[in-house]
Amino acid sequence: SQGDDISTFTAQSGMLDGATARQQAIAVGQPTGSAIYFAVDTGVLAAQVTNNIIPYFQGLKPYMDGVFKVGVYGAGDTLTALEAAGLAEYFWLGGALGWAGSRLYLKSGKAHIVQGLPTTVNGLSIDPDQVTKEAGLFTVT
Numbered sequence: 001s002q003g004d005d006i007s008t009f010t011a012q013s014g015m016l017d018g019a020t021a022r023q024q025a026i027a028v029g030q031p032t033g034s035a036i037y038f039a040v041d042t043g044v045l046a047a048q049v050t051n052n053i054i055p056y057f058q059g060l061k062p063y064m065d066g067v068f069k070v071g072v073y074g075a076g077d078t079l080t081a082l083e084a085a086g087l088a089e090y091f092w093l094g095g096a097l098g099w100a101g102s103r104l105y106l107k108s109g110k111a112h113i114v115q116g117l118p119t120t121v122n123g124l125s126i127d128p129d130q131v132t133k134e135a136g137l138f139t140v141t
Contacts (some may be wrong), residue, residue, distance in 0.1 A: 004041040009052035014059025022063045028140055032067055035090045035136025040074035043099035050080045057087035067138045071112070076105025083110070090136045095127060112136075 021036045030036075038060065040053055057070065064070050071090035072082050077100040082088040095115035097103050105111060112135035116128040131137070 006042065006044060006052050009040070009048075009057035011054040011055040014056035014061075015055075015063070018060030018063030021060070022067060024067055030068070030140065031138050032051045033069065033136075034070040034138040035071040036064065037071035037073050037090065037092055040072060040078045041094065043075050043096065044078055045100075046077070046121055049078060053078060054081065054087065057082055057085070062085055071136055073113075073115075074098030076101030079105055079111070085110070092129075092135075 005124065014017040017038065020026065021038070025036055038057070044053060057072070062069055069090060070088045071092060072079060072088040073092040074094055075096070076093060079088075079091040079093065080101060090112045091105075091110060092113040093102060093105055095117060097106065106114065109132070112133050113130065114130045114132060116130060118125060118127050120126070
């Protein structure tokens with residue numbers, strides 16, 4: 001899928017992305033039990049969560065089960081829906097607090113990672129992130 005184009009989120013693209021992500025993670029030596037984050041990099045309507053996002057994550061989840069944990073980056077309502085459906089275990093709240101449910105999700109303290117406002121460090125434009133709790137992260141050595 002393309003993270004900012006909801007029409008690309010389908011069960012079939014979820015299966016393809018899940019298989020590819022698993023294969024690539026194994027190839028680089030990612031530790032079993034760590035997270036692979038999938039981005040829903042746009043605000044979504046409730047119908048899009050139901051018709052696109054949920055089927056996408058249903059398609060990819062079997063490729064992660066028993067090997068890697070599913071993480072998701074996105075809006076508060078997206079994170080809430082995927083948690084309720086049992087389709088993700090780690091949640092990275094996007095910095096666009098205007099996205100549906102994001103301010104409420106931030107206040108809930110459920111996010112494992114929270115994206116900050118864009119800034120410049122050493123001449124590079126970055127989006128700083130705050131890890132608020134164990135987030136399934138790893139280092140490849």
